[in-house]
Amino acid sequence: xxxxxxxxxxxxxxxxxxxxxxxxxxxxxxxxxxxxxxxxxxxxxxxxxxxxxxxxxxxxxxxxxxxxxxxxxxxxxxxxxxxxxxxxxxxxxxxxxxxxxxxxxxxxxxxxxxxxxxxxxxxxxxxxxxxxxxxxxxxxxxxxxxxxxxxxxxxxxxxxxxxxxxxxxxxxxxxxxxxxxxxxxxxxxxxxxxxxxxxxxxxxxxxxxxxxxxxxxxxxxxxxxxxxxxxxxxxxxxxxxxxxxxxxxxxxxxxxxxxxxxxxxxxxxxxxxxxxxxxxxxxxxxxxxxxxxxxxxxxxxxxxxxxxxxxxxxxxxxxxxxxxxxxxxxxxxxxxxxxxxxxxxxxxxxxxxxxxxxxxxxxxxxxxxxxxxxxxxxxxxxxxxxxxxxxxxxxxxxxxxxxxxxxxxxxxxxxxxxxxxxxxxxxxxxxxxxxxxxxxxxxxxxxxxxxxxxxxxxxxxxxxxxxxxxxxxxxxxxxxxxxxxxxxxxxxxxxxxxxxxxxxxxxxxxxxxxxxxxxxxxxxxxxxxxxxxxxxxxxxxxxxxxxxxxxxxxxxxxxxxxxxxxxxxxxxxxxxxxxxxxxxxxxxxxxxxxxxxxxxxxxxxxxxxxxxxxxxxxxxxxxxxxxxxxxxxxxxxxxxxxxxxxxxxxxxxxxxxxxxxxxxxxxxxxxxxxxxxxxxxxxxxxxxxxxxxxx
Amino acid sequence: xxxxxxxxxxxxxxxxxxxxxxxxxxxxxxxxxxxxxxxxxxxxxxxxxxxxxxxxxxxxxxxxxxxxxxxxxxxxxxxxxxxxxxxxxxxxxxxxxxxxxxxxxxxxxxxxxxxxxxxxxxxxxxxxxxxxxxxxxxxxxxxxxxxxxxxxxxxxxxxxxxxxxxxxxxxxxxxxxxxxxxxxxxxxxxxxxxxxxxxxxxxxxxxxxxxxxx
Numbered sequence: 001x002x003x004x005x006x007x008x009x010x011x012x013x014x015x016x017x018x019x020x021x022x023x024x025x026x027x028x029x030x031x032x033x034x035x036x037x038x039x040x041x042x043x044x045x046x047x048x049x050x051x052x053x054x055x056x057x058x059x060x061x062x063x064x065x066x067x068x069x070x071x072x073x074x075x076x077x078x079x080x081x082x083x084x085x086x087x088x089x090x091x092x093x094x095x096x097x098x099x100x101x102x103x104x105x106x107x108x109x110x111x112x113x114x115x116x117x118x119x120x121x122x123x124x125x126x127x128x129x130x131x132x133x134x135x136x137x138x139x140x141x142x143x144x145x146x147x148x149x150x151x152x153x154x155x156x157x158x159x160x161x162x163x164x165x166x167x168x169x170x171x172x173x174x175x176x177x178x179x180x181x182x183x184x185x186x187x188x189x190x191x192x193x194x195x196x197x198x199x200x201x202x203x204x205x206x207x208x209x210x211x212x213x214x215x216x217x218x219x220x221x222x223x224x225x226x227x228x229x230x231x232x233x234x235x236x237x238x239x240x241x242x243x244x245x246x247x248x249x250x251x252x253x254x255x256x257x258x259x260x261x262x263x264x265x266x267x268x269x270x271x272x273x274x275x276x277x278x279x280x281x282x283x284x285x286x287x288x289x290x291x292x293x294x295x296x297x298x299x300x301x302x303x304x305x306x307x308x309x310x311x312x313x314x315x316x317x318x319x320x321x322x323x324x325x326x327x328x329x330x331x332x333x334x335x336x337x338x339x340x341x342x343x344x345x346x347x348x349x350x351x352x353x354x355x356x357x358x359x360x361x362x363x364x365x366x367x368x369x370x371x372x373x374x375x376x377x378x379x380x381x382x383x384x385x386x387x388x389x390x391x392x393x394x395x396x397x398x399x400x401x402x403x404x405x406x407x408x409x410x411x412x413x414x415x416x417x418x419x420x421x422x423x424x425x426x427x428x429x430x431x432x433x434x435x436x437x438x439x440x441x442x443x444x445x446x447x448x449x450x451x452x453x454x455x456x457x458x459x460x461x462x463x464x465x466x467x468x469x470x471x472x473x474x475x476x477x478x479x480x481x482x483x484x485x486x487x488x489x490x491x492x493x494x495x496x497x498x499x500x501x502x503x504x505x506x507x508x509x510x511x512x513x514x515x516x517x518x519x520x521x522x523x524x525x526x527x528x529x530x531x532x533x534x535x536x537x538x539x540x541x542x543x544x545x546x547x548x549x550x551x552x553x554x555x556x557x558x559x560x561x562x563x564x565x566x567x568x569x570x571x572x573x574x575x576x577x578x579x580x581x582x583x584x585x586x587x588x589x590x591x592x593x594x595x596x597x598x599x600x601x602x603x604x605x606x607x608x609x610x611x612x613x614x615x616x617x618x619x620x621x622x623x624x625x626x627x628x629x630x631x632x633x634x635x636x637x638x639x640x641x642x643x644x645x646x647x648x649x650x651x652x653x654x655x656x657x658x659x660x661x662x663x664x665x666x667x668x669x670x671x672x673x674x675x676x677x678x679x680x681x682x683x684x685x686x687x688x689x690x691x692x693x694x695x
Numbered sequence: 696x697x698x699x700x701x702x703x704x705x706x707x708x709x710x711x712x713x714x715x716x717x718x719x720x721x722x723x724x725x726x727x728x729x730x731x732x733x734x735x736x737x738x739x740x741x742x743x744x745x746x747x748x749x750x751x752x753x754x755x756x757x758x759x760x761x762x763x764x765x766x767x768x769x770x771x772x773x774x775x776x777x778x779x780x781x782x783x784x785x786x787x788x789x790x791x792x793x794x795x796x797x798x799x800x801x802x803x804x805x806x807x808x809x810x811x812x813x814x815x816x817x818x819x820x821x822x823x824x825x826x827x828x829x830x831x832x833x834x835x836x837x838x839x840x841x842x843x844x845x846x847x848x849x850x851x852x853x854x855x856x857x858x859x860x861x862x863x864x865x866x867x868x869x870x871x872x873x874x875x876x877x878x879x880x881x882x883x884x885x886x887x888x889x890x891x892x893x894x895x896x897x898x899x900x901x902x903x904x905x906x907x908x909x
């Protein structure tokens with residue numbers, strides 16, 4: 001029935017083409033496809049380069065989370081952590097930005113940054129909360145295609161890309177060469193030490209060191225390095241000398257350097273320097289290594305060279321200019337068809353030590369020596385000291401010797417003419433000297449001293465002296481005046497002069513022929529007796545002074561000075577020996593470990609409600625720090641008292657000696673360190689969350 | 696079948712009666728009328744482009760659903776540590792934390808319902824072209840349910856929007872929406888449009904044909 005209407009339906013417009021019939025809505029999925037493909041393509045093209053880094057452990061590295069940083073800027077993320085096939089190492093695959101990856105040279109350094117607390121300070125504290133990250137350091141190159149690297153176990157001390165100079169130091173022991181230890185130049189830290197390593201031969205320790213850029217210009221061939229860690233106390237003729245460079249280097253070790261003579265040349269590349277035990281050794285070592293430009297010479301001695309060894313000094317007027325490099329024998333045919341065994345000593349001479357320029361050519365040095373030889377320069381053997389059989393070679397100008405020439409050949413080593421060495425009989429010399437020492441009026445001197453003491457005692461015991469307690473201050477002044485008095489001070493000097501003269505006599509006896517000896521000996525004997533006379537002339541004056549002093553000495557508590565000195569040392573010992581002081585580092589590190597553990601917990605918990613618990617843990621940790629530092633105020637007080645006593649002692653002692661300065665400095669350092677530790681502990685106690693927020 | 700059991704004669708349709716209703720104001724016109732006399736709307740007895748639009752929106756929705764599953768939905772930063780979760784990853788994490796109820800809600804809202812919608816709409820669209828013997832009433836009910844339930848898929852998007860606007864505690868905890876949140880919202884919108892584009896009269900027609908052939 002409705003079929004009748006069907007034709008009317010065809011009034012509708014004619015059927016549109018398929019294209020026109022298409023709905024606009026189709027644009028939506030098409031757009032979605034385009035956008036998706038665009039995003040996918042962008043993602044793919046922006047995808048970083050995959051690099052692999054091999055580590056021995058992957059502690060704290062989480063795939064997808066741990067980042068790679070270069071100069072503290074994130075450059076990539078760890079994608080995967082897996083083992084090497086033999087399970088010996090861990091391979092970390094990380095995707096890093098394309099443009100950065102193209103600058104990676106094959107010696108790029110990567111290491112995992114973790115929190116680290118050491119004598120050199122606290123590092124990586126930020127990783128406590130955020131987790132570890134991998135830091136890289138390299139000198140950017142362009143167009144690199146290297147994609148696999150070996151990671152370092154710890155942060156490299158000497159990072160590539162820093163300006164400065166890399167040198168190598170050689171030492172007998174590495175115990176005082178801590179990795180990261182400071183290198184000081186005039187007390188200022190200018191570089192760092194790397195990790196020490198044993199040489200292939202196993203006989204010494206090598207350590208790389210890096211001197212930062214502006215200061216590396218002070219390193220020349222004339223530079224000597226020495227160990228400054230620890231402290232040294234020397235008892236010498238000038239009194240007690242205490243040497244402490246700084247409290248810092250006392251704790252963490254370190255080395256210092258200085259230029260020991262002028263005329264050093266800039267070093268070219270990695271040079272090996274010897275490390276000396278102390279500054280004196282370094283300064284005296286100027287010629288332990290003869291430079292490359294040393295001139296080799298030979299000396300032929302006819303007599304015995306027993307006592308001469310390789311390394312023995314070659315001296316000129318008592319100044320070291322070279323060393324013996326070897327001794328060998330050779331057979332020389334004499335004119336009578338016989339054969340004579342001769343000893344040929346090889347030496348080398350440093351032209352710089354002769355005052356010649358470092359750039360002086362070998363031929364010029366030889367020409368200089370040839371002229372000197374024609375003017376009477378000869379080599380001879382001398383003993384190094386009257387008590388030692390060791391020999392050294394001395395170059396002496398002996399114009400009276402028969403003429404000789406130094407032949408300079410093209411291929412052979414020039415031979416320096418020698419003279420017959422007049423080596424004195426050691427026993428005879430020693431005997432003679434002892435006799436002379438026996439002859440000195442020591443007994444008499446002793447007798448005088450004893451009687452002086454007796455009179456002092458007598459005076460001190462008399463009633464008169466008891467009546468002077470009020471004059472203590474004046475007495476101290478007088479004491480000081482007396483000590484400073486020229487006469488008093490002159491006595492040791494005179495005595496020393498006399499001994500020096502004696503030594504000179506003995507030396508002269510050694511050196512010269514018998515005829516010359518006598519005159520000099522007489523002269524020196526005169527001088528000695530004159531000196532002794534002069535010295536003893538001073539005695540009446542001294543005795544008078546002393547008596548005067550003794551007259552007022554009743555109230556002077558001479559023992560007090562000694563007592564306070566002893567007490568000071570005891571106090572110092574007590575302070576250093578107290579359990580609090582000893583356990584302080586351990587306690588502190590324990591507390592830090594606790595803090596670390598607390599923070600780790602905090603981090604692992606990851607949720608907000610753990611924060612309170614973590615803060616409580618941090619509080620506990622801080623309490624531990626405070627507990628550990630509890631002894632600090634006491635220690636500070638003790639140190640204060642100690643410094644006070646030391647000051648008093650110095651006032652009493654008068655003269656400002658090196659010992660006083662250094663001791664006081666050390667004590668003040670200790671005092672300041674203890675105060676700082678107390679302060680830190682208090683701050684942490686008050687604001688435990690300062691650890692978290694970093695303030 | 697249920698229908699054929701329910702009534703003896705097939706119901707008279709407007710099309711069979713030579714009438715056409717305005718889809719906007721509902722006024723009934725003669726079948727040949729091109730524009731609605733009341734509101735001016737173009738009249739068509741059956742929407743010829745309906746299926747095209749259904750498929751187009753469905754495809755777009757499905758394409759948006761792929762990144763919604765691959766990319767992170769939420770980026771949670773807790774004490775400097777960033778953690779990002781995809782839809783399914785979030786569900787698995789909730790299960791691991793023994794929050795089974797929340798896990799079930801999220802799973803239904805973001806996995807079961809969207810996929811169910813894709814399946815349902817595809818099925819309805821396909822059977823318009825190739826009718827099967829399932830009840831027309833059932834199919835109608837299915838379309839209604841799909842249209843009704845579509846908006847509830849937005850629950851995920853709301854959760855993300857709420858979290859990222861409320862949980863901003865500086866460096867302690869902060870929540871950022873991921874790309875997947877936008878993708879998911881688009882997917883839901885597209886599938887809703889797809890369901891709305893479906894001209895239900897086309898289902899009706901299959902019944903007519905069905906009954907005619909039967």
